Amino acid sequence: MTAQFQQARWNEPLLSDIGTPGERGFIPSPPEAEITARVPDALSGIPASFQRAEPPRLPEVAQPQLMRHFMRLSQETMGNDVAVDFGLGTCTMKYSPKVNEHLVRLPEVSGLHPLQHVDTVQGILEILWRLEQMLCAISGLDRFTLQPPSGSAAVYTNASIVRAYHRSRGEGEQRNEIISSIFSHPCDQSGPYSAGYKIVQLYPGPNGYPEVDALKAALSDRTAGIVITNPEDTGIYNPHIKEFTRLVHEAGGLCVYDQANANGMMGIARAKEAGFDLCHFNMHKTFSSPHNGMGPAMGASGVREDLARFLPAPVVEKRGDLFELDWNRPDSIGKIRSFVGNAQIAVRSYSWILALGPDGIREVAETAVLNANYLAALLREVPGMSQPFPTSNTPLEQFRWSLEGFKEETGVGSSDISRNLSDYGLQPVFTSHHPYLVPEPITPEPAESFSKADLDTFGNAFMDIARRAQADPDEVLNGPYRNACRRIDAAALDDPDRWVPSSRAERTRNRTPVKGD
Amino acid sequence: MIGLVVNPVAGLGGSVGLKGTDGLVEQARALGAIPHAHERAALALRQLPTDLPIACAGGDMGETSMHLAGREPTLVVGAAIDGTQSTAADTCAAVAALAAAGVELILFAGGDGTARDICSTVGDTIVALGIPAGVKIQSATFAQSPRAAGELAAAWYVGRRRERVAEVVDLDDSGTTHGRVSPRLYGTLRVPLGPGLVAGTKSPSNDQDPAALSGIADRVAERMQDTTLLLGCGTTLAAIGSALGLQTSLLGVDLVRNGEVVVYDGTEAELLTALTDAGATTIVTPIGGQGFVLGRGNQQLSPAVLRRAGIGRLTVVATPAKLAALGGRPLLVDTGDEETDNELRGWHKLVTGYDEETIYRVE
Helix, strand or coil, X not given: CCCCCCCCCCCCCCHHHCCCCCCCXXXXXXXXXXXXXXXXXXXXXXXXXXXXXXXXXXXXXXXXXXXXXXXXXXXXXXXXXXXXXCCCCCCCCCCCCHHHHHHHHCHHHHCCCCCCCHHHCXXXXXXXXXXXXXXXXXXXXXXXXXXXXXXXXXXXXXXXXXXXXXXXXXXXXXCCEEEEECCCCCHHHHHHHHCCCEEEEECCCCCCCCCHHHHHHHCCCCEEEEEEECCCCCCCCCXXXXXXXXXXXXXXXXXXXXXXXXXXXXXXXXXXXXXCCEEEEXXXXXXXXXXXXXXXXXXXXXXXXXXHHHCCCCEEEEECCEEEEECCCCCCCCCCCCCCCCHHHHHHHHHHHHHHHHHHHHHHHHHHHHHHHXXXXXXXXXXXXXXXXXXXXXXXXXXXXXXXXXXXHHCCCHHHHHHHHHHHCECCCCCCCCCCCCCCXXXXXXXXXXXXXXXXXXXXXXXXXXXXXXXXXXXXXXXXXXXXXXCCCHHHHHCHHHCCCCHHHHHHHHHCCCCCC | CEEEEECCCCCHHHHCCCCCCCCCHHHHHHCCCCCCHHHHHHHHHXXXXXXXXXXXXXXXXXXXXHHHCCCCCCEEEEEEECHHHCCHHHHHHHHHHHHHCCCCEEEEEECHHHHXXXXXXXXXXXXXXXXXXXXXXXXXXXXXXXXXXXXXXXXXXXXXXXXXXXXXXXXXXXXXXXXXXXXXXXXXXXXXXXCCCECCCCCCCCCCCHHXXXXXXXXXXXXXXXXXXXECCXXXXXXXXXXXXXXXXXXXXXXXXXXXXXXXXXXXXXXXXXXXXXXXXXXXXXXXXXXXXXXXXXXXXXXHHHHHHCHHHEEXXXXXXXXXXXXXXXXXXXXXXXXXXXXXXXXXXXXXXXXXXXXXXXX
């Protein structure tokens, strides 16, 4: 093994298993007599029935031990600032410039409260409004809402707008089907499904993208619209997309473009010209806001002018030199979430787009595509690596290839190789969403902010693992070796009986035998 | 206690280019085939904790593999069988003996033919798991690799012991149909539930996603409870029967009318007699990895039956995992009548989940 990496490995107990009763991280001084005389007991305003009979069983740990605990755990992670993470394709991992972190920590941003009067938040409203103009320019669409807190929520928003549109025309009941493709992001099906739609899936044709004839077979007077990603998860661009949108319109449906990840085409091609009526962007993918590990995010939903009346309330409007929130929207689908959007996410993305400008945005896409194709050239040399669809396909910003042949030869599959990448200081490579249409899949996505050296490191590591697997499959199957943990029993991840999501659940589990035991 | 049975000739045919080993052992040996079932079984055995009690069949039907793995069997059932003389009857006898000895899980090294032997001997009364060693592995009763088989068996034995139903599929030995080899469903086994271990993308022709399966069954049952139904073969169709509150056949074709099974496991003639001018909705699912929905293992659904039911009323159901396993290949029909086949060919809207359909090509 040529890896020169060794991650910290702490035998760190759970927080609930360290400390001693009575231990405290911080003991505040009691308030002065003058305060207690004038301020009533904090609990007196809470009805007795809402008050705990006994205090919660929180961990009791002193501050130094607590710091060590979390610092140790942090050393056992593989975050973006520690490891090259472009293996996680479809996630569009990219560098988030630190200057934007400083911006959002300025008191003018961090001190904002969503219930402040609009007169006192003109600055952030202007940023939200300007960000909307930028997204309109990038997509060609006319209005955006920044309210949805995630990409999936944005897809749900767009599905809700599609439904509001058909209801407004008296066809809401009849048009109950949304068409999508199996290689589109899974939320393109689950979002409309959650909104009450039936889903009609298209499978890829021989070229890796759905065929026009399959779409024709799916269309009917029940079609509400299509929600589709292009390029799909395979990185292959559907060149017939304009014919797709034409046919859907002809059948009376609307076309929704999932541009969560627009890294392969922003500044080059737009949703509008491809015939789409709605689209959405993920700020934490394309526009560099950190992914935050399921933390606050923003999925910006955009629409054509005639659909703007359905957008969730409120929207930011500019009247003269002032910005205001328009709540008076009788046709709105209502709220997807409270307020106008995560301000800190908006500031980061606004700053990122502003720093790049139109030419820079285009260069991001060009660099991302160049990176993906350079990496593809490196990985093509890996023994047993195959391209599942015609090799004439040039991937855009990512690609999904197969190690089926390698697995047959060595018994070592894509998830095994992925696990071992962490021994080289690299994040594992994403395999695929389910179901696995491409056997033994890998889906890397080297966005624009990775250097040629990063790509070479990844390519060399991949090749090294492949050679090790050919020489001694078991050695790779048992990896990783230099990581915070060794190979884990993945079966527990799929077994709800073995999940312990909280310390309370752990206590319950320990007390009561699980059903079926 | 875990039981081990090894089909010592499994895989022999494949190494010399035969399509299986059943009935071809001598031919395979003459071509220079070398048995490797013992090694594969031993590889699985090495994954089991050393203190785990194991009963095995005698001689080359299990004992040899145990010694290869450096394990001492807790119990040996039956006489020592010489691998060169072993037959399907020996496998069945060994399985019956292991069952009588009270084993809780049978690990069997072999292929689809071996899975059939287990199925015909103990059915789903005992949990079983295949160590892939045969030429044909279409059944969903096998782990992805010998190592995975050992790991899954150990996890099941010491763990929570959850299982699922897996289809046993083999090539139909009653002869080829229209010159093609025909996969057929022979029954089911109960296998340990261990996601990612049983049946990989290479051979998940019967792979079952429980959520998708119940989604399909519930949706079809809701939509079609007032319709006359012809239900084809397979666990997906059996699940639809259950969702309708009916006991339908796993391996045969049933006719359901007014919430009752009118014909159970019917022949072509019986189905034709029972069908009326009102026709029926025919529901089928692909059997085996080749994607046949008609003409393989369900020949009772003949051109005449399909026409009487209404040729445009064919509904194909399939879990997404099953479709994914086709690797982009179309679904196939081969009813024996070119005209009927042509009418059935084209794009179909498959039911693939609750309120989920998939546009897929039938050729």
